[in-house]
Amino acid sequence: MTTPGVTATGLVKAFGDLRAVDGIDLEVRQGEIFGVLGPNGAGKTTMLRMLATLLPIDAGKAFVFGVDVAREPHRIRQLVGVTGQYASVDEDLTATENLWLFGRLQGLRSADARATAADLLTQFGLEEAANKPIAQFSGGMRRRLDLAASLITRPPLIFLDEPTTGLDPRTRGQMWDTIRGLVAAGCTIMLTTQYLDEADQLADRIAVIDHGRKVAEGTADELKTSVGNSTLQLQLADGADADLARQVVWRVTGREPVLTPESARLNVPLDTADAAADVLIALRQASLAIASVNVSKPTLDEVFLALTGHDAGDEDQSDLSSTDEQYVEAR
Amino acid sequence: MSAVIVTETPADIRASMPAVDPATAVARARPRTSIAETISQTISMAWRALKKMRRNPEQFFDVTLQPLLFTAMFAYIFGGAISGNVKAYLPLLIPGIVAQTVLTTCMSTGVQLREDMEKGVFDRFKSLPIARIAPLAGPMVADLVRYLIAAGLTFVMGVIIGYRPGGGVLGVLGAIALAIFTGWALAWIFTFIGTIARNARSVQGISMLILFPLTFLSNAFVPIKTLPAALADFVRVNPVSHLVSASRDLANLGVISGEVGWTLLAGLTVIAIFAPLSVYSYKRHL
Numbered sequence: 001m002t003t004p005g006v007t008a009t010g011l012v013k014a015f016g017d018l019r020a021v022d023g024i025d026l027e028v029r030q031g032e033i034f035g036v037l038g039p040n041g042a043g044k045t046t047m048l049r050m051l052a053t054l055l056p057i058d059a060g061k062a063f064v065f066g067v068d069v070a071r072e073p074h075r076i077r078q079l080v081g082v083t084g085q086y087a088s089v090d091e092d093l094t095a096t097e098n099l100w101l102f103g104r105l106q107g108l109r110s111a112d113a114r115a116t117a118a119d120l121l122t123q124f125g126l127e128e129a130a131n132k133p134i135a136q137f138s139g140g141m142r143r144r145l146d147l148a149a150s151l152i153t154r155p156p157l158i159f160l161d162e163p164t165t166g167l168d169p170r171t172r173g174q175m176w177d178t179i180r181g182l183v184a185a186g187c188t189i190m191l192t193t194q195y196l197d198e199a200d201q202l203a204d205r206i207a208v209i210d211h212g213r214k215v216a217e218g219t220a221d222e223l224k225t226s227v228g229n230s231t232l233q234l235q236l237a238d239g240a241d242a243d244l245a246r247q248v249v250w251r252v253t254g255r256e257p258v259l260t261p262e263s264a265r266l267n268v269p270l271d272t273a274d275a276a277a278d279v280l281i282a283l284r285q286a287s288l289a290i291a292s293v294n295v296s297k298p299t300l301d302e303v304f305l306a307l308t309g310h311d312a313g314d315e316d317q318s319d320l321s322s323t324d325e326q327y328v329e330a331r
Numbered sequence: 332m333s334a335v336i337v338t339e340t341p342a343d344i345r346a347s348m349p350a351v352d353p354a355t356a357v358a359r360a361r362p363r364t365s366i367a368e369t370i371s372q373t374i375s376m377a378w379r380a381l382k383k384m385r386r387n388p389e390q391f392f393d394v395t396l397q398p399l400l401f402t403a404m405f406a407y408i409f410g411g412a413i414s415g416n417v418k419a420y421l422p423l424l425i426p427g428i429v430a431q432t433v434l435t436t437c438m439s440t441g442v443q444l445r446e447d448m449e450k451g452v453f454d455r456f457k458s459l460p461i462a463r464i465a466p467l468a469g470p471m472v473a474d475l476v477r478y479l480i481a482a483g484l485t486f487v488m489g490v491i492i493g494y495r496p497g498g499g500v501l502g503v504l505g506a507i508a509l510a511i512f513t514g515w516a517l518a519w520i521f522t523f524i525g526t527i528a529r530n531a532r533s534v535q536g537i538s539m540l541i542l543f544p545l546t547f548l549s550n551a552f553v554p555i556k557t558l559p560a561a562l563a564d565f566v567r568v569n570p571v572s573h574l575v576s577a578s579r580d581l582a583n584l585g586v587i588s589g590e591v592g593w594t595l596l597a598g599l600t601v602i603a604i605f606a607p608l609s610v611y612s613y614k615r616h617l
Binding site: 003005030052053054065066067072074075076077078079080081082084086087088089090091092093097101102104105106107149154155156157185186187188 | 450
């Protein structure tokens, strides 16, 4: 058996009383894209930073291709490329100067560093902007440059921390293609994301993280069967009907809807969007009045509700799910 | 400023990226940086700092304006009171101003490091397999240019208002070299403060507290014999006093006195203490 790309056992990071990462076990196989899914503040970035030697590990063990992260940080840094949530390139330098500097720092000769920089800029469609200061770059261009900077020495493992957060759908699609290309070239990738959709599109396997703990792990299909392929959101005209509506839904779909009694809302997991019609007809036959109806893909919120039995629960979550919905609509 | 628009999609990475082999990469990964690598990385970081200096020329205001202003101001204000006339005060004053401007320049080393560390690019430096001292020492190497400008301009300004250094060109160059070394050594104190302070403004605050006693409680501007006994004792051990005395001996008399030795010793001591402390603190900060 080949050595796993990443092995972590009982990984812990505490900031004061807050256990940001609270005993996570992971195994990332060579050559796969491993997705870490969770809301803001779940501990995704903290975990990644520990694995990339950017934060000390408080407890537990981590290995990258069999090399101990805590004991041999300098070797780990030669095996791992890190692309953060915020572009970590120098704003005062041009794209070429940035890549040249990072190449020189990693021991390339000046001419080789220049050639590598030019190659990477061409690969990432940035050659026209090669001599422009980063301050003039768009968000998508910064992300691409940032990823290019992580690839100078072609590390076998790449950590991507929310690689597409804040990008428009088209740029996001380009980033996805780039990531798939890296895997085809033999890289192993571990990426964090807030978007179920992104994990679904890219990741071979996904770990769901909540409050520093792993709450689920599996393929995208395995995770989605726990929430259905789409979700019917019903707003009842009268909150008093909620219990009756629940029974009707149960009879028609054989699934338990998630109730929000105070707002008279029901979330019904569906295997196919067609089933929404069956539910609506049954509700009409039972004379239950409906204020609004919406069918959408499952959001991270719903995965969470299904997996943990509670809302993702931080204030960021509300705007997180709304951007997620907007994004689904935009596609 | 308008964003640069690039429309074409990235070329297919699969076609252009050479295959990656983890086993080879693991075998090639070395446990630590060598001395030669550390030096080369420090030079690369110095290159970055020099590029930034050239693009932000306002960084040179302190090292150009301060020597010009302070030299003229102090000479005409204190000259008559301390030495009877301006011309007689200059041999005492100029080496003092050199020490003072070089120290102020050191302070901005710490402030700028702190500002720099808050930028995203430092995340990248931390994630690269480079010596931890390189991001700290690189900007300090680039700052040698600033010390040179500060010390050089002070002597030029002095000559303009009537200073005639008795030590000749060699003496003055010696004094400048000594000032640059001392500035570089003392900058480690401020680099250390840069790595522990909360933000750039607090670096400035803490540095001022260190800087003022060091410069003013020295023989930079007044002769020691005019001071009260307790103060005079401090002034005698202050490394800045040694730098000032050594520069006076070099620039005015062309003599390499014992003070040069004390200055070098003080500088090396500061480096020996604060360079490891800074690297340790920078690593912890990650």
